[in-house]
Amino acid sequence: MEKGLFLTIEGGEGAGKTTLIAELARSLHEQGKNVWTTREPGGIPIAEQIRGVILDKGNTAMDARTEALLYAAARRQHLVEKVMPALSRGDIVICDRFIDSSLAYQGYARGLGIEEVRSINQFAIDDMMPDLTFWLDISPEAGLARINSAEEREINRLDLEGLAFHRAVQEGYRKLLADEPNRIIRINAEQPPKTVLNDVLSILKQRF
Numbered sequence: 001m002e003k004g005l006f007l008t009i010e011g012g013e014g015a016g017k018t019t020l021i022a023e024l025a026r027s028l029h030e031q032g033k034n035v036w037t038t039r040e041p042g043g044i045p046i047a048e049q050i051r052g053v054i055l056d057k058g059n060t061a062m063d064a065r066t067e068a069l070l071y072a073a074a075r076r077q078h079l080v081e082k083v084m085p086a087l088s089r090g091d092i093v094i095c096d097r098f099i100d101s102s103l104a105y106q107g108y109a110r111g112l113g114i115e116e117v118r119s120i121n122q123f124a125i126d127d128m129m130p131d132l133t134f135w136l137d138i139s140p141e142a143g144l145a146r147i148n149s150a151e152e153r154e155i156n157r158l159d160l161e162g163l164a165f166h167r168a169v170q171e172g173y174r175k176l177l178a179d180e181p182n183r184i185i186r187i188n189a190e191q192p193p194k195t196v197l198n199d200v201l202s203i204l205k206q207r208f
Contacts, residue, residue: 004087005208006128008098011136012169013158014143015189016196017096020136023197025094036086039096041074044081050074055156062157068106068117075099076124084128098130100176100184105158108172109165129183132207134200135173136189140166143189 007024009017025035041051053059054070075098086093099121107117138146140163177184187199 004090005092005132006083006087006095006130007092007204008095008100008130008133009136010097010100010104010133010173010184011189012138012140012143012166012173014146015136015138016146016193017136019193020134020196020200021094021096023193024200027197027201028092034089034091036082036091036093037096038078038082038093040078040098040101041071043078043083043095046081047074047078050077055158057157057160059157060160064106064110064112067110068102068112068120071102071106072120072124075102075121079125079128095130098133099125100133100135100173103176104169104172108175109168114172114175131183132204133184134203135177135184135186136196137170137173137186138189140170 009021011017021037025037028035040047041054042048050070050073054062054067054074083093083095099118102117102121103114106112107114144163144166177186185203187196189196191199
């Protein structure tokens with residue numbers, strides 16, 4: 001049976017992940033591909049319930065380790081219930097965030113340690129890593145400005161963090177890119193959405 005393709009889209013707040021995923025899926029559908037789009041935390045009922053706890057603005061007292069463990073729990077259920085079955089059918093899965101978010105946000109920006117958070121998630125994913133990850137790199141100032149100007153967007157707990165936290169997230173992604181340059185591809189997310197899409201499609205054509 002043909003193995004599917006597991007793509008993940010990463011980036012800080014306001015990087016344009018949702019826009020890219022919708023347009024990328026549309027483009028791949030037009031090429032005759034079977035494509036599934038999903039998100040983390042979430043994508044299935046159990047994980048969506050965990051997402052509600054993580055992002056609830058009322059949960060500002062949440063401990064950083066609790067947060068990391070909740071992400072890993074949601075990730076495991078999402079993986080076995082949705083991602084793995086699609087890949088076993090030979091389909092393409094495009095996921096909004098995966099393990100790299102935990103490493104950048106909780107591991108680096110929260111100060112838990114990238115390797116410590118990686119070990120938590122290793123238990124959850126059991127070596128199931130993306131075939132390719134696109135990091136949409138945008139300055140925290142520009143990303144937060146996009147969020148603040150967006151209409152009908154609910155502000156979640158992570159959006160309430162200060163600028164220093166979002167800068168730390170960006171630095172965390174830089175470290176991950178340096179460690180895995182073959183899997184993680186940096187995309188300039190301050191470009192127009194169409195240019196971002198074309199950059200991603202070009203890389204996919206080269207790789208696959």
